[in-house]
Amino acid sequence: MGGPKRPEQERCDAILAAAYELxxxxxxxxxxxxxxxxxxGISPGLVFFHFQSKDGLLQALLDVLLDGxxxxxxxxxxxxxxxWDRLERMVRGELERLAEYHAGVELLFAFYFSRRDDLFRDRIEASFGRYLEAFLPVCREVAADGGLSDSVSGDDLAATVVALVQGASIQAIRNPASFAPEALLSTLRAFRPVA
Structure with missing residues (x-):
């Protein structure tokens, strides 16, 4: 393929963008x-040069999905x-991203369910763990401020929030037109004590 040589990072980005679309x-x-x-618009050899194998390319594609x-x-x-306001804003942001990027979420699920080998599953599981860890501090703050009933801990709230967002991701994939973030946020608000 003729033409000027592109910088390495630009080639990698083009390869990953093409892999994503495909x-x-x-x-x-x-x-x-x-x-x-x-x-x-490059030679197949350059794909192998940058990613060594199909699995290497798919790992890089998965990493792009997980990085965001x-x-x-x-x-x-x-x-x-x-x-509580921070938690609601975080959940709102995630739900809005699901609506906007449901195709990317669908691709992430495709990785999870079709690529069962540890190479991919371990990366996804680690990312799910980091996701839960991102919610834990604010959920623990909510609990410490007396914002939950005594029987619910901040860790319980974080697990519930993550389950809500993960369930919402399936809804966003199945029927993006009827996906309703506000309805899901009202569920979260039901946990909030009346001031």
Whole structure:
């Protein structure tokens, strides 16, 4: 393929973008070096040069999907909010991201359910663990401030919030047109004691 040589990072980004589009439209099995190279406008050898194998390419694609998972939860502006308000804002951000990026969420589920080997599962499980860890501090603050009944701990609230968001992700994939973040937020608000 002729033309000017692109910088390495630009080539990697183009390869991953092509792999992402191909995986979204045709599934993970369609992501081959030849098809990705054609879509990226490069030679198949460059795909192997950068990612060594199909599994290497798929791992890099999975990492791209997982890297954005915690972005909304670590926004520095959240620190100024009271614990319940911070928690609601974090959940709202996640639900809005599900609505906007449901195709990427669907691809993440495809990785989880179709690539059963430890190479992929371990990465996903570690990311789920980091996701729960991102909610734990604020949920513990809510509990410490007396914002929960005595029988519910901050850890319980964090597990419930993560389950709510994970369940919402399935709803966003199954029927994005009827996905209703406000209805789910009202469920979270039901946990909040009346002031």
């Amino acid at each position: 995986a979204l439209t045709e599934g993970l099995d369609a992501v081959t070096a030849r098809r990705v190279a054609t879509a990226a 998972t915690l972005d909304a939860l670590t926004d520095p502006a959240l620190a100024a909010l009271a614990p």
